[in-house]
Amino acid sequence: DTGVSQDPRHKxxxxxxxxxxxxxxxxxxxxxxxxxxxxxxGPEFLTYFQNEAQLEKSRLLSDRFSAERPxxxxxxxxxxxxxxxxxxxxxxxxxHGAGGDEQYFGPGTRLTVT
Amino acid sequence: AQSVTQLGSHxxxxxxxxxxxxxxxxxxxxxxxxxYVQYPNQGLQLLLKYTSAATLVxxxxxxEAEFKKSETSFHLTKPSAHMSDAAExxxxxxxxxxxARQLTFGSGTQLTVLP
Numbered sequence: 001d002t003g004v005s006q007d008p009r010h011k012x013x014x015x016x017x018x019x020x021x022x023x024x025x026x027x028x029x030x031x032x033x034x035x036x037x038x039x040x041x042g043p044e045f046l047t048y049f050q051n052e053a054q055l056e057k058s059r060l061l062s063d064r065f066s067a068e069r070p071x072x073x074x075x076x077x078x079x080x081x082x083x084x085x086x087x088x089x090x091x092x093x094x095x096h097g098a099g100g101d102e103q104y105f106g107p108g109t110r111l112t113v114t
Numbered sequence: 115a116q117s118v119t120q121l122g123s124h125x126x127x128x129x130x131x132x133x134x135x136x137x138x139x140x141x142x143x144x145x146x147x148x149x150y151v152q153y154p155n156q157g158l159q160l161l162l163k164y165t166s167a168a169t170l171v172x173x174x175x176x177x178e179a180e181f182k183k184s185e186t187s188f189h190l191t192k193p194s195a196h197m198s199d200a201a202e203x204x205x206x207x208x209x210x211x212x213x214a215r216q217l218t219f220g221s222g223t224q225l226t227v228l229p
């Protein structure tokens with residue numbers, strides 16, 4: 001069991017640049033979630049995939065954010081024209097999709113926008 | 115809409131003392147409830163979950179939590195704190211009747227264990 005992995009672990013970018021993060025879920029998990037966590041706060045839900053379909057998006061997910069899960073396996077989260085307010089930890093989680101199933105989290109990608 | 119309130123953003127206990135971290139939830143539908151732990155610069159690790167079975171739930175590392183519907187609470191306890199328990203703890207709720215099951219988290223409680 002390799003767990004959920006995320007790449008990169010850290011990203012420093014300048015304001016206005018685009019960034020892309022990758023998440024590899026646990027292999028048999030069909031659900032994949034993205035969350036954002038700022039300092040001193042709990043994670044906030046961004047979006048959710050069931051296999052390759054993006055089924056729910058939070059209003060936190062502005063039009064500068066886009067997420068994909070093209071083959072129902074790994075997922076990418078892209079932020080265009082980054083702003084300093086985008087600085088946060090971006091967490092990915094996956095789950096089986098059965099009732100009451102727990103989500104397993106990756107180590108996160110810490111984004112710093114300068 | 116669901117929400118979680120964690121009372122006390124910082125809790126300090128002595129090693130060997132009882133740990134009590136408080137969580138109250140608000141949900142218009144039957145909830146699933148979770149406690150996660152986060153160590154610095156790491157992701158979240160599940161400690162335990164409540165999914166409408168037994169109201170007293172036992173988790174990893176000696177932690178347990180009791181679901182009290184009348185009090186809308188899901189407090190986390192451990193009889194004897196260990197230095198390795200120092201971390202941030204998050205309570206979370208999800209909608210048991212929905213399909214997405216996204217988690218709504220509290221703002222966290224930082225646990226310090228004093229020698």
